[in-house]
Amino acid sequence: MAGKDENSAPLPPMDSAPGQRFAVAGTLVTEGEQLPDAIVAVDGDRIEFAGPAAVFAERDDAGSYAGIPLDDDALLIPGLIDLHCHGGFGVDFSTADDVELRESLTRHYNAGTTTLLASLMAAAEDEMLAAAERLSPLVAEGLIAGIHAEGPFLSAARNGAQPAAALRDPDPDFVEELVATCQGSLRTMTYAPELPGADGLVEQLVSHGVIPSLGHTGATAEQTTASLELVLEELESAGFDGYTETPTITHVFNGMPPWHHRSPGPVGASLEAAALGRAVLEIIGDGHHLHPQTLRMLFATLPPTALALVTDATAATDMPDGDYRLGGQQARLKNSVLRTDNGQLAGGSATLLACVRACVGAGVPLQRALTAATTVPAAILGLEDEIGALHAGYRADILVTDQDLGLITAFRSGQAVGATRS
Structure with missing residues (x-):
């Protein structure tokens, strides 16, 4: 997966569709900024963490998030x-x-x-x-x-x-x-x-x-x-x-x-x-x-x-x-x-x-x-504290794309809704 340095703990692989807790890794692009080596972790329908992979790896519960294998050049952007x-x-x-x-x-x-x-x-x-x-x-x-x-x-x-x-x-x-x-x-x-x-x-x-x-x-x-x-x-x-x-x-x-x-x-x-x-x-x-x-x-x-x-x-x-x-x-x-x-x-x-x-x-x-x-x-829409960015507490609307913005996976409220390249 993209976005891991040598100090990052690997995420356990995910063999099936996302469940209650999962995480994706790549370059985070939100609110006009890019953050390489990032992770977005989801618990239920909410983003629980969005930030550097090294910081996430230090959490005691990092191993409880199933990881979704992605290309090394993945971009993580808001829905x-x-x-x-x-x-x-x-x-x-x-x-x-x-x-x-x-x-x-x-x-x-x-x-x-x-x-x-x-x-x-x-x-x-x-x-x-x-x-x-x-x-x-x-x-x-x-x-x-x-x-x-x-x-x-x-x-x-x-x-x-x-x-x-x-x-x-x-x-x-x-x-x-x-x-x-x-x-x-x-x-x-x-x-x-x-x-x-x-x-x-x-x-x-x-x-x-x-x-x-x-x-x-x-x-x-x-x-x-x-x-x-x-x-x-x-x-x-x-x-x-x-x-x-x-x-x-x-x-x-x-x-x-x-x-x-x-x-x-x-x-x-x-x-x-x-x-x-x-x-x-x-x-x-x-x-x-x-x-x-x-x-x-x-x-x-x-x-x-x-x-x-x-x-x-x-x-x-x-x-x-x-x-x-x-x-x-x-x-x-x-x-x-x-x-x-x-x-x-x-x-x-x-x-x-x-x-x-x-x-x-x-x-x-x-x-x-x-x-x-x-x-x-x-x-x-008056929903700037709910959607439109990737932050902890926001609704888990996440797109994973390649560098050319071809869609790899889409999540809405933490549920996988798209997994095609387009």
């Missing part, structure tokens, strides 16, 4: 956290039944995403409510961290793959019904700030503990800035903690007018807010939604706390070329790019671990890419 996910592996979260939802979630876990928000497409009221009703029990079970509603209060001019017929101005009555149907599990909602009633929507969402996420918008820079300031004021007055006092931007650059030096629009205003620590930008890091140079620019110019890596994953994620359901419509996947019939990008087809690999391949430092897929989204 990944996706704030924006519409489905995957042939399943669309907005339309799937309970069996399909569970199968898709299991495959996301197997692929390294151990925590996610299930995102709803904009749709007719009854369809969105029915989807929320199917998803909310899975939140109660701990299978998903909550629900993200992408709409329906979005700009028809910047709808992307969102069905234009389903988009409308903010409706307080529908918001109340959606919140009630989600049974406390609605965590974020994407909205366009230029729509009539958007300010009232922000206030209403925050009053229910829902984070407004600005996106799919044609707003001016001035409108964007004013709305972000309102969200900040509402979140702060409501007593949200950590990064949850900061507005989020739904997949910056996508679903927005291009950034122009004389008309900065929502992109320019969002970049400024993020640089000042007053917004967190979702970025789809699959190599298709943003040019590699754009990815490098964002990571090079913005602070680590300003970026959250997301997939915008769809039913086409990790699937072969073909037609896939996207809410109430169809989209076609070809060469890893999903588009509607009119040529619009229609969400992602990559897992979050694949997005991390794409960012690293574009020249983003590994530690920065992982921070955007672990620490930052954990804090957005």
